[in-house]
Amino acid sequence: MSVLRFAARRLAEMAATLLGASFVIFGAMYLAPGNPASFLLSGRSASPQALKAINDQYHLNDPFAVQYLRWLGQVLHGDFGRSIEYRTDVSTLLADRLPSTLLLVALALVLVVLLGLALGWIGAVRGGATDSTILVTTTFAVGTPSFVAAVLLQGLFAVKLGWFPSGGTGSGLPDQLWHLTLPAVALALYLIGMLARVTRAAMLEVLGQEHVTVARSRGVPEGRLIRRHVFRNALGTVLTTGGLIVSTLLICTVLVESAFNVGGIGQLLELSTTTKDFPVVQAISLIIVALFMTVNLLVDLLHPLVDPRVTLTRRRSAA
Template sequence: MTFLRFALRRVAEMAATLLAASFVIFGALYLAPGNPASFLLSGRSASPEAMKAINEQYHLNDPFWEQYLRWLGQVVHGDFGRSIEYRTPVSTLLGSRLPSTLMLVAMALLLVVVIGLALGWIGAVRGGMTDSSILVTTTLAVGTPSFVAAVLLQGLFSVKLGWFPSSGSGTGFAGMLWHLTLPAIALALYLIGMLARVTRSTMLEAMGHEHVTVARSRGVPERQVIHRHVFRNTLGTVLTMGGLIVSTLLICTVLVETAFSVNGIGQLLDLSTTTKDFPVVQAVSLLIVGMFMTVNLVVDLLLPLVDPRVTLGTRGVSA
């Protein structure tokens, strides 16, 4: 029952935060200098009659709160408006581009979790030259921005070697997997280095705990000590990073999708920002915020189950 109350409270907090985010996202159009109608025209001149038609179509003459509540009601029903640039419903654009982004983020997340945890484990357990090599490698990975990694990977594996396509999203599962391999690596590289270093340092710290020393003194096999008493205690810290990892992936998709011409929502956000297609910008921004908050909610619900030291309702460690 305590867990249920905690979950309901977190869902309510998420809904309130998402509501506040929607207000900020919608209000950003009115914080920009100039008349919102001028942005809708994208700099083109218009007659007074055309300007009047635009104001009536987008209800720009209505009070701000009335406009916001109308837009919010449409969003709740899945209607994000109509794209100014593409002349099509925004929900249709999102539906056609979201699968590529989700596939890219899922592939990158898999690489981050598997490789990052493995490198951190190996560095902490083996030490010596192996640990030093992993530290150097992860330092280089952390110091390489996603767009730089994208350019390097394209130049080597697409242009020079011709192993992977340099652009596009592909069709079908196999085609998408092949086209999104390089973008996923470019997207994951920085986070692999960061997760590996955090895992390594957390495991090294756990190895010095008293219960680990006691387990070793009782003759518990080293592999079992590492698995049960060291690595398991690091999962709470790693899981806490889940929100940061996913938020970084979602943000960096804009750069990576643009570099590789991936037909996803990151590229759509970049193009729509350039062309001042505000209905699309608002929808994509709200979608990214919602995805990020959903991941944080899942992390909060899983954390007490993974780490018993974490009490419900807080991320802190109980005394």
């Protein structure tokens, strides 16, 4: 199957999945208890006329199917509606907050890839006490939830030692990176441990294969052997965790952003869920689903490049 045909087919599947996800996301908010009109009234009593005006403004009394089709049509035109809480366009809110989240996720992803691959490589190659130390360390990392890591890092490095800011996003790229260092570490800690263990296991499996033994018997230098014959063959297995890594980063950023008061879409999602700000929750949820599927598509396209033994057809059937 050609790359273009495979990509076209996957894009069609993504569109169908997004359509189904949009229905679930839109319906889930309406199944939850409470009503956005009660938030707009701030607990105050209102006359039937005032309540009707609010419901008419936000189309809250329309049948569910009518509301869903209206919202879906707006989304297809790039309009996510108007925030009930902030009284502004959802697109404007996302444009203001998305850069902070993307920078935080990108910084955490760099830490995950660099440290996860490095620790897994070292553990598989060195063995002995080094491998045992890495196993213990990564076990601790995997067993530490992001919100717990956020509290510990904030208490130690921000409050007690004062090395990093305790919250906020800063202004200017250097200051933003400084403010987001602790949130990125808290976000990446679990995934660093997971990726290190996956990399170590994949490399140890390849190290035991016959072609590695043959290459070593032929006098191939150890460094070249590890790079070309071991790590490269193990990279296909490691790459399959890409979708899980990105999805975990996107989900956990809600907790980490709230802990460090990072004004990103994660914190916005938490606040909007609490206040039942339907348009904001629906927009962010749909964006997260779309990003997750996009990453999976990229992983599927990159896998044959990393491991030529895997074809797009085989990769798709395996998925």
